[in-house]
Ligand SMILES: Cc1cc2nc3c(=O)[nH]c(=O)nc-3n(C[C@H](O)[C@H](O)[C@H](O)COP(=O)(O)OP(=O)(O)OC[C@H]3O[C@@H](n4cnc5c(N)ncnc54)[C@H](O)[C@@H]3O)c2cc1C
């Protein structure tokens with residue numbers, strides 16, 4: 001049996017030193033709901049696990065400069081119980097809440113979902129749509145990175161060996177803004193997305209879209225931002241013509257693979273349908289129309 | 296390799312153990328501490344047979360490292376009964392025949408305890424979603440849900456006919 005060490009540093013500096021000093025593979029641990037499964041299957045053979053959860057601030061939510069800051073390892077259950085986040089970013093909260101069971105929600109984090117870098121990760125399209133940034137720390141200091149620059153391929157990220165995410169920053173929310181995330185799965189609970197879509201919009205007083213971000217999951221090697229789909233929304237109300245263009249733009253951006261969950265043709269079509277449905281919820285929310293949960 | 300010394304509160308008692316990093320909390324509970332009530336159905340977070348309450352949160356003990364238990368308060372199925380008296384949840388599972396082989400039962404009872412601690416008055420839909428991470432091959436879930444709704448009412452002091 002290979003030897004595996006564990007450390008639970010109580011400061012960012014100590015964590016970075018441990019990561020930088022490891023001779024073999026070192027893995028950061030948040031909720032462990034991906035990492036422990038990979039350890040058990042033997043897919044991953046690290047020599048060191050650095051548990052971040054004792055670092056002050058890495059679990060928790062605070063408001064700063066008119067926006068929210070979410071600690072990297074904050075469990076889904078904590079995010080879901082936060083009234084301010086539910087009011088400002090219901091789509092992001094629902095996306096994270098879709099992950100796994102009650103048991104998984106007690107542990108799963110945004111950082112783990114993003115850095116596990118699955119193309120089907122549920123919270124990631126919502127994070128991309130929100131325009132969130134990740135605060136990354138490492139030996140060279142601190143940098144703030146748009147979340148869409150973190151995943152680079154299935155299971156791969158742009159983070160250096162000695163880097164990890166300490167928190168996510170969500171921008172201040174202008175009036176008449178709304179977000180939504182929908183995933184398509186063949187059952188109602190506990191499944192992996194065939195396609196996921198996150199959309200965030202801001203409208204003017206007449207209901208015309210002034211800003212939009214659209215992201216798709218499970219149709220590409222990573223979650224993708226789709227600027228062409230955002231462009232068809234900006235300057236328009238969500239009428240039939242806009243919806244048709246949005247559908248077409250989402251389909252054009254989708255470059256899925258065929259697997260047991262769906263064929264290329266099926267996933268491409270669903271990407272368009274899901275984009276329309278997600279946009280409808282995001283626009284409703286921006287217009288002050290309250291929806292129930294999107295799932 | 297060197298083992299890590301861990302001290303935690305398990306079922307109200309302080310507990311100390313040595314464990315290797317790759318041992319899960321479930322491994323430690325079963326093989327080191329000797330609490331074999333928590334079951335391993337899948338070891339991948341899918342079945343819930345290993346459910347425990349850690350610092351007030353329901354988790355799969357197969358997805359927690361033993362070393363992460365340092366300083367934590369943990370409730371396992373062995374900590375649910377009050378001495379020789381079954382907890383009302385256990386009693387209602389028996390009355391409603393909410394188990395057959397019983398392999399899923401420790402996890403379901405711990406998960407039900409966590410549900411009622413947080414929400415004493417769940418709707419049936421809320422109870423079903425809460426328990427969606429606890430798989431049962433035998434009962435078809437309906438008897439489980441009847442037991443959960445009945446015990447919730449009883450614990451609220453309501454009697455159901
Ligand atoms: C039963 C079950 C159901 C699931 N269902 C879903 C689902 O429906 N949708 C979905 O998207 N996912 C699902 N997952 C996968 C998993 O729960 C999520 O990806 C979760 O968000 C991972 O978060 P974590 O904190 O547990 O990550 P961990 O397991 O702790 O970490 C995951 C990866 O991210 C890295 N990492 C962790 N924290 C940081 C950090 N701060 N900085 C840099 N890297 C970091 C780790 O090194 C590791 O490579 C499921 C898992 C299980 C077991």
Ligand code: FES
Nearest residue numbers: 336337338343357
């Ligand atoms: S053994 Fe832990 S969830 Fe199945």
Ligand code: FES
Nearest residue numbers: 395397431432433
């Ligand atoms: S009673 Fe047999 S698995 Fe549930």
